[in-house]
Amino acid sequence: MNSTRFEARSVIVTGAASGIGRAAALLFAEEGAKVLVADLNQDGAEETVKTIKAAGGNAVSVAGDLSDPQVVNEVVTTALQSFGSLDVLVNNAGIMDSMAALADVDDAEWERVMRINLTAPFLLTRAALPHMLSAGHGTIVFTASEAGLRGSAAGAAYTASKHGVVGLVKSLAVMYRKQGIRATAIAPGGTQTNILAHSLGAEPDKMSALMNTLVQPQDDAEGAPLGPTVLRDILATNSGRQSTPEEQAAALVFLASDAAVQINGVVLPVDDGWSAV
Template sequence: MTSSLPGLEGRTAVITGAASGIGRATARLFADAGAAVVVADLNAEGAEQTATDIGKQGGTALAVAGDLSDPAVITRLVAETNGRFGGTDILVNNAGVTDSKTPPARVSDQEWERVVRINLTAPFLLTRAVLPHMLQQQHGVIVNIASEAGLRGGAGGIAYTAAKHGIVGMTKSLAAAYRLAGIRANAIAPGPVRTGISATAAPVDPEGRDLLAPVLEMGITIGVAEAEQIASVARFLASDAADNLNGAIIPADGGWAAL
């Protein structure tokens, strides 16, 4: 694949949720640009397949499987990345789950804790773990995958919406804290994207679906993106072409956020 963007040669990118969907498309695009890619996902078979496909195309990839909301898995991921490649230059926090869209008054403790743990706590834990290397070398790029639900209140259930708003806040906090340390943090807020996330999603609550229908249907009417379209935004943000972007939250939603 040819690109007018600066390459990513000599850099190591850790990409979570890279067994499928946006993460997989991002891993392949980054590898095409010359980065060594660490494919992180709970799905061990899918992570290995992504890494194998990258290798067949002449790229370099390492698959690491595990639940990234588990601190022990974070420790292992960082240790394997450091051992193989010397550290993390680019981090793409993409892994996430949807919620059931249950109205707030009926959301269970279990759903709230699961969605926030995977969608917000896990990205924080991994970001905190890779920051020492980035600070040491005075260079690093963090790309967080937020959501349209991180920009408004009616594009997801309360747990998902709160977690994605948290990702937006985390991105801005990182940018403010490390703006003078050579570290950039930006986020992408996709609208509807054609991925496999619905196959593992919780059953949708009928009342919640009806409450959110006006907003969700607006997004679908505008259009459903392909994973590669979101990956291309991540590729730009990871490159030196975006070296003046820090703390930006970029809607990649066909114009949904503008309505």
């Protein structure tokens, strides 16, 4: 461990079995934090913990559905029992939607995306806040999205869920700033993660159809889904270079650090300038 920026601090990172969450968990640990890795994917979570420990760090994992209040309580309780405090919460876990326009979103997709992207971070934040308030300090960082800043980056369900995340960040910042709590978010643009593979129940036929629609030629086939058809050219023109999970994690960890102590209620685009278009 070369840095002590987070020495003696405990951090919960959700969705830390892969992608941005894993990169953030590794970076927090590298900078001295004690890290609880939370993810639905138990094998992936344990692999992240194993990597941290192999480098000399301190980490534990909890596997489960973070929209389940019992799992949420287990995450917070395990962090407190293992590390003695809860200093930073990173609400990163999320899934993509099918890029469907509103009229084409079925109940199951809407409920699943909202449950994982918005209800889960709400539940975990609510469970963590009493401990942070008791300590007189705490930092909460969310992974929002470019889709939380505009209406042209994803389907209706994902876009609504990430706008909800932005609302949580701003409400937290206003309500709790006098109690020593900071809330911020990164808003990633295109990032090289496997979020699509975890979406729609990871159904290969739906994923394949979605990707084919997003990359098909200009003359759309009759009956092509409206959402991907509309979004394809916008995304191709405006979305910029895809980032790596490590680049997103660097911004996330910065927002959690003392270097960002005066930054509160901010949603930081990490998108190669997409939000400036």
